[in-house]
Amino acid sequence: MSDVIKGLYEVIENRKENPQEGSYTCYLFEKGTDKILKKVGEEAAEVIIAAKNGEKVDTVNEICDLTYHVLVLMAQEGISVEDVSAVLEERRKKIGNLKKFHKTDRNS
Numbered sequence: 001m002s003d004v005i006k007g008l009y010e011v012i013e014n015r016k017e018n019p020q021e022g023s024y025t026c027y028l029f030e031k032g033t034d035k036i037l038k039k040v041g042e043e044a045a046e047v048i049i050a051a052k053n054g055e056k057v058d059t060v061n062e063i064c065d066l067t068y069h070v071l072v073l074m075a076q077e078g079i080s081v082e083d084v085s086a087v088l089e090e091r092r093k094k095i096g097n098l099k100k101f102h103k104t105d106r107n108s
């Protein structure tokens with residue numbers, strides 16, 4: 001999954017640097033941050049509705065729409081995939097260790 005996300009982010013960054021006619025990504029960059037934020041909000045709401053309806057295929061599709069729009073937001077804000085991965089990895093280690101600690105604590 002991370003390779004797909006990295007690849008998509010690279011396409012998005014490329015669209016930012018090399019505007020192309022008919023590109024939806026370029027259209028979002030042209031409109032600016034408020035438009036991108038609005039789309040992130042809309043897509044998040046659509047994920048909630050699809051999941052609430054228990055529609056797995058629809059939910060997966062909405063998660064893809066949300067992921068794409070979050071990646072556009074990241075590119076707009078100068079946040080790389082590596083910036084996010086580093087924080088997630090840090091949390092995985094920290095929270096993993098914390099859980100180990102609590103388990104030992106409970107058992108002692």
Ligand SMILES: N=c1c2ncn([C@@H]3O[C@H](COP(=O)(O)OP(=O)(O)OP(=O)(O)O)[C@@H](O)[C@H]3O)c2ncn1[C@@H]1O[C@H](COP(=O)(O)O)[C@@H](O)[C@H]1O
Nearest residue numbers: 008011012015020022023024025026039042064065068069
């Ligand atoms: N993953 C996506 C992706 N997901 C969703 N969308 C677009 O997001 C839009 C969301 O639909 P909506 O109905 O909510 O919005 P809309 O009515 O089309 O437009 P708005 O005025 O509401 O913004 C659709 O136009 C989708 O095509 C995407 N557009 C592009 N990509 C990826 O980005 C790459 C580059 O795309 P272009 O920039 O279009 O060349 C593509 O190859 C894809 O890999």
